Amino acid sequence: MTQWERLQQLDTVYSQRAFDLYNGDEFPMDVRHYLAHWIEGQDWERASRDSSQAAFLFQVLLENLDNQFSRFAQERDSFLLQRNFRRYKQNFQKYQEEPYTLATIINWFLVKEKGILNDAELAQQVQTLQVQPAAMELESQRQVEKRLKDLKTKVEVMEHSIRCLEEQQDEFDFKYQTHRMDSCTAEEKKKQLEGLQKMLNAVDNCRRNFLSDISAILNAADVLCSALIDEELVEWKRRQQKSCIGAPDDTSLEHLEKWFTQIIECMFQLQMFLQKLDELVGKMTYENDPIPVQKPPLQSRVDTLLTHLIKSSFVVENQPSMPQGRGLLVLRTNVQFSVKVRLLYKVPELNHVMKVTVSVNNATSQLKGFRKFNVLGTLSKALNMAESMNGGMVADFRHLTLKDRKVGGGGKGINDLSLSVTEELHRITFQTQFDYQGLSVPLETSSLPVVVISNSSQQQSAWASVLWFNMLCPDPENVKFFETSPAATWPQFGEMLSWQFLSCGKRCLHNDQLETLAIKLFGKQQSYDNCKISWTKFSKENLPDTNFTLWVWLDGILNLVKLYLSDLWSDGSIMGFVSKGKERLLLKKKQNGTFLLRFSESIKDGGITFSWVQYANDGTPSVHTVKPFTSTDLKQIALPDILCNLIIIAEKNIPVNPLCYLYPNTPKDQAFGKYYSEKTEEENPYLKYLKTKLVFVSKENSCSGVREGPESDLCTQDRDPPSISDAGDEDVLLRESEKSPMLSSSTTDADILNSMLDIDGESTVPKPFPATSPHISLSCLHQNFPESAGDNLEEAHFTDTFQEFFNEINFQIQQEEQDDVILDLGF
Numbered sequence: 001m002t003q004w005e006r007l008q009q010l011d012t013v014y015s016q017r018a019f020d021l022y023n024g025d026e027f028p029m030d031v032r033h034y035l036a037h038w039i040e041g042q043d044w045e046r047a048s049r050d051s052s053q054a055a056f057l058f059q060v061l062l063e064n065l066d067n068q069f070s071r072f073a074q075e076r077d078s079f080l081l082q083r084n085f086r087r088y089k090q091n092f093q094k095y096q097e098e099p100y101t102l103a104t105i106i107n108w109f110l111v112k113e114k115g116i117l118n119d120a121e122l123a124q125q126v127q128t129l130q131v132q133p134a135a136m137e138l139e140s141q142r143q144v145e146k147r148l149k150d151l152k153t154k155v156e157v158m159e160h161s162i163r164c165l166e167e168q169q170d171e172f173d174f175k176y177q178t179h180r181m182d183s184c185t186a187e188e189k190k191k192q193l194e195g196l197q198k199m200l201n202a203v204d205n206c207r208r209n210f211l212s213d214i215s216a217i218l219n220a221a222d223v224l225c226s227a228l229i230d231e232e233l234v235e236w237k238r239r240q241q242k243s244c245i246g247a248p249d250d251t252s253l254e255h256l257e258k259w260f261t262q263i264i265e266c267m268f269q270l271q272m273f274l275q276k277l278d279e280l281v282g283k284m285t286y287e288n289d290p291i292p293v294q295k296p297p298l299q300s301r302v303d304t305l306l307t308h309l310i311k312s313s314f315v316v317e318n319q320p321s322m323p324q325g326r327g328l329l330v331l332r333t334n335v336q337f338s339v340k341v342r343l344l345y346k347v348p349e350l351n352h353v354m355k356v357t358v359s360v361n362n363a364t365s366q367l368k369g370f371r372k373f374n375v376l377g378t379l380s381k382a383l384n385m386a387e388s389m390n391g392g393m394v395a396d397f398r399h400l401t402l403k404d405r406k407v408g409g410g411g412k413g414i415n416d417l418s419l420s421v422t423e424e425l426h427r428i429t430f431q432t433q434f435d436y437q438g439l440s441v442p443l444e445t446s447s448l449p450v451v452v453i454s455n456s457s458q459q460q461s462a463w464a465s466v467l468w469f470n471m472l473c474p475d476p477e478n479v480k481f482f483e484t485s486p487a488a489t490w491p492q493f494g495e496m497l498s499w500q501f502l503s504c505g506k507r508c509l510h511n512d513q514l515e516t517l518a519i520k521l522f523g524k525q526q527s528y529d530n531c532k533i534s535w536t537k538f539s540k541e542n543l544p545d546t547n548f549t550l551w552v553w554l555d556g557i558l559n560l561v562k563l564y565l566s567d568l569w570s571d572g573s574i575m576g577f578v579s580k581g582k583e584r585l586l587l588k589k590k591q592n593g594t595f596l597l598r599f600s601e602s603i604k605d606g607g608i609t610f611s612w613v614q615y616a617n618d619g620t621p622s623v624h625t626v627k628p629f630t631s632t633d634l635k636q637i638a639l640p641d642i643l644c645n646l647i648i649i650a651e652k653n654i655p656v657n658p659l660c661y662l663y664p665n666t667p668k669d670q671a672f673g674k675y676y677s678e679k680t681e682e683e684n685p686y687l688k689y690l691k692t693k694l695v696f697v698s699k700e701n702s703c704s705g706v707r708e709g710p711e712s713d714l715c716t717q718d719r720d721p722p723s724i725s726d727a728g729d730e731d732v733l734l735r736e737s738e739k740s741p742m743l744s745s746s747t748t749d750a751d752i753l754n755s756m757l758d759i760d761g762e763s764t765v766p767k768p769f770p771a772t773s774p775h776i777s778l779s780c781l782h783q784n785f786p787e788s789a790g791d792n793l794e795e796a797h798f799t800d801t802f803q804e805f806f807n808e809i810n811f812q813i814q815q816e817e818q819d820d821v822i823l824d825l826g827f
Contacts, residue, residue, distance in 0.1 A: 003113055004036035014120040018113065027109050028088050030081065034068050035061075044110060047103035058092075058099035065089045118570060122248075122506050141255060144232060147224045148262055154217050155266045161213065162273050165206045169280055172199040200286065210277075211294045214270060218301050221267065225305055228259055229312045237315075238474055241448060244319055244328040245470045246499030253317060253342060257392055260313045260344035267306045268437055274299050307441050310434050313344035314443040317394065320428055320450050326459040329450045329466045333402050336377070339447060341430045343383055343393040349436065354383045356395040356432045360402065370424055372405040373452065383432070395430075402452055422461040423482035425449035425469065448476050464539045464551045471496045487532040490518055494528075497554065504562035505569030513577040520601075521550075548604040556606030557599050564634040565608065573597065573662060573671055574608070580625075586663060587613035588621040593660025595668075597639075600628035608639065612658055624658070640675035643668065 007018045022029035032039065038060075047054040065085055072082035095102040179192045236256060239249035274295055281291045318340035321328045331337050341356060357380045360373050377400040383393040428447040434440070449469060451462040465482065471492055473481050488496075494517070498509040509517075518528045525531065539551045546553075561569045568574050574597045578586075587594055595612035607628030613621050629639065647655045662671040 002036045002040050003110070003117065004032060004040070006117055007113055010120050014116055017116050021109065021112055026105050030084055031065070031088055032109070035064050038064055039106065040110070044103050044107035048100050048107050051100050054100035054103040058095060058102060062089060062092065118506065140231065144224070144227055144259060147220065147227065148259060151217065151220055151224060151266055152262065154220065155269050158213055158217065158273060159269070161210055162276055165210055166280065168203050168206055169284055172196065172203055173284055175199065204290070208290045211290055211298065214273065214298050217270065218298065218305070221263065221305055224263060225309060228263065229308065232256060232259070233312060240319070241470045241474070244448065245467050245496060246503035248502060253344065253392070254390065257344045257346055260309060261346045264306065264309050264345045267302055267309065270302050271306070271437070274302065303439070306439055310345060310441050311443055314432070314445045315342055315344065316430070316445055316447050317342040320447050326463045327466060329448055330459060330462045331402055331450050331452050332456070333373070333404055333452060333454045336399050336401050338396070338398040339400065339428060340394055340396045341445060346391070346393055347436065350383065350393065352382045352384045354432045354434065355380050356383060356430050358397060358400065359429050361426050371452070373402045373426070374405050376401040376403055419482050422451050422453065422458055422465050424451070425479040425481060426452055427479065446476070449479055460552065460555055461539065467496060468535055468538065482535070485535040487534045490522070490528040490531040490533070493533055494518070500558050501561065501569070504558050505566045507570050507572065516577040516579060552604060556604055560606035560608060560631055560634070563631060565639065567675060568639065575663065583611055584623050587611060587623050590664060591661060593658055594663055594665070595659045595661070596663040603628050603630060605630060610643070614658060638675065638677060640672040641677055643672055644676050
């Protein structure tokens with residue numbers, strides 16, 4: 001399916017974005033539609049840099065327009081399209097002198113299309129994660145909307161009732177004053193008094209009904225207030241807490257702001273009604289008047305509700321974060337951070353009136369041993385509507401800084417809780433004063449707990465603390481959380497870990513990947529729901545036979561994905577977490593050259609490797625695996641280029657790329673072609689130094705290496721052949737040692753080649769995390785090269801030694817041994 005066909009199958013929102021993309025005349029949608037297959041099959045990015053390639057594609061494009069024009073000419077109903085394509089060709093003629101400009105335009109459109117597809121895929125993943133919660137949230141929102149609508153209707157009725165009550169009282173007062181001044185007979189006065197009594201009874205009845213209605217409204221407001229504050233606001237705060245660690249939850253305040261504003265407005269109207277009753281009592285009262293008795297408790301209820309609502313409406317909208325920080329809630333001393341607060345009661349009269357002040361550690365300042373900080377920067381800002389996209393009441397603090405406050409002899413004291421620096425939790429506190437319509441309420445809110453570090457090397461550990469706290473603790477005031485940190489269940493831990501990959505690579509972990517990790521942690525289980533992992537095992541104890549923790553290993557992989565593999569992870573090209581036993585079973589069922597990508601289990605800072613299946617002449621399959629590539633390698637050469645340029649010198653010195661199909665059966669170039677980069681030396685200065693390619697070699701009893709460059713650059717040195725027994729047990733690599741995984745065309749001994757072959761194992765159970773395997777380092781080679789080798793390799797100049805050559809290039813080969821069946825795989 002072409003990219004264009006996938007765009008047409010998107011939901012309305014995203015398909016509309018695609019249509020809007022082609023609103024202009026730069027690249028007609030008709031051309032994109034009818035030439036979709038051809039357009040997507042060309043390398044427009046290269047053409048935008050290569051004028052000759054651009055000129056070629058330009059001519060082919062014009063020919064395709066002519067061909068499509070001819071097809072329309074044969075169709076009776078395509079007159080308009082025929083006319084349009086003639087016009088399109090005429091318009092494209094303006095690029096005759098600069099065809100690379102048109103190539104740049106077409107490439108831009110294709111990149112934008114891909115962005116729309118990625119956004120749609122991410123939205124689909126989010127929707128999958130939120131199907132049931134979203135349905136529940138939608139139902140609760142409907143209930144709040146319904147109750148709020150009923151409340152507003154009742155208040156509107158009350159507004160009419162208070163006017164009627166006032167009119168009744170004015171009418172009674174008028175007739176009563178007339179009766180007092182009127183001189184009439186006793187009989188007439190008696191009738192007038194009877195009429196006045198009826199009117200007074202009606203006024204009294206109306207007052208009592210009005211007070212009863214206010215009480216009923218307050219009962220409904222209590223229920224609504226509880227739903228809004230104790231449910232919706234609490235849920236929003238929990239969603240915000242999870243979103244801080246990568247959860248794809250909606251943290252918009254649009255609904256809450258609307259609800260808080262409406263219910264507070266209703267409460268202020270009730271307050272005005274009660275004030276109106278005071279006015280009516282001042283004009284007229286009588287024996288057993290219900291207002292003086294019933295109004296005070298109603299006033300108290302209104303004030304209590306208003307105070308509770310207004311206090312709850314002051315929230316932290318954007319949690320503290322540094323511009324270049326690892327994540328939210330990790331702050332570093334002497335480095336600026338930003339944070340935003342919002343008042344959910346949207347009232348224009350208070351714009352630029354309420355001043356918000358900021359402080360730190362009001363709650364934790366009493367804990368002995370906890371560090372203390374001063375906040376520097378703009379410590380007071382007014383709530384205003386100008387700093388919000390939708391006109392909300394916000395105060396955006398953008399340039400705050402924390403500075404250590406020396407206590408006693410200076411430095412950090414002895415912590416009563418025996419916590420590390422990155423286990424200390426601190427909170428940023430905001431205060432303001434609400435004064436409006438006679439109501440005065442002090443407001444205070446605090447951020448989620450932050451971890452304050454003083455060195456960038458502490459970021460990894462600090463982020464682990466942030467993840468653990470926000471995964472498990474719904475109470476943001478629990479700054480002693482790490483004193484007795486609870487263990488996480490596997491569902492909680494797996495979900496949190498999946499969010500990290502979603503944040504770094506726009507794709508969650510799927511069930512197979514999660515199961516592989518669960519087996520690594522707990523061994524094979526029927527269900528992992530009751531399995532738990534402690535804070536110590538997560539961040540403090542090293543994995544078995546390694547010198548790093550589980551979090552350090554996972555974090556290294558996350559950084560690798562974020563920096564170098566995000567596109568490949570997002571489109572599902574990386575299988576990631578899979579045991580080597582299962583890897584063999586998967587590959588040996590596939591055609592020759594099928595490969596998959598997985599993360600290394602032995603690299604502390606994150607590594608990725610790939611394995612492929614190869615069949616011998618007798619049909620026996622074997623699986624080959626390269627030594628993992630790290631950030632050092634991928635920083636210089638992208639993984640797709642490594643996959644593209646991988647070469648094995650087969651029989652008769654014929655170079656072969658053994659990678660053909662990405663598991664399960666996607667052609668390699670189809671999966672990775674869009675990521676290949678073919679740059680000139682002028683565009684990529686690194687290529688001026690990089691003259692080599694990654695090569696796997698298969699040549700009987702010989703090993704050779706050929707590198708581009710003048711003959712004087714090549715030399716040889718004797719070496720001892722490697723011992724296969726010294727090889728490691730995980731991966732096999734033939735590559736440069738430091739600069740790059742790309743080497744020149746080479747061949748290797750048959751024994752060395754055999755060391756690349758896996759000993760077939762049947763176990764699909766993942767092994768526990770292994771220690772970093774030792775690798776054979778062949779710093780020099782010495783072989784006799786047959787003439788046939790020189791006949792088949794271009795510019796193969798050999799001298800007496802290869803000393804200089806192997807000063808730059810180091811071959812490392814590691815044998816992958818058989819996976820054993822493992823019964824207990826817990827750490």
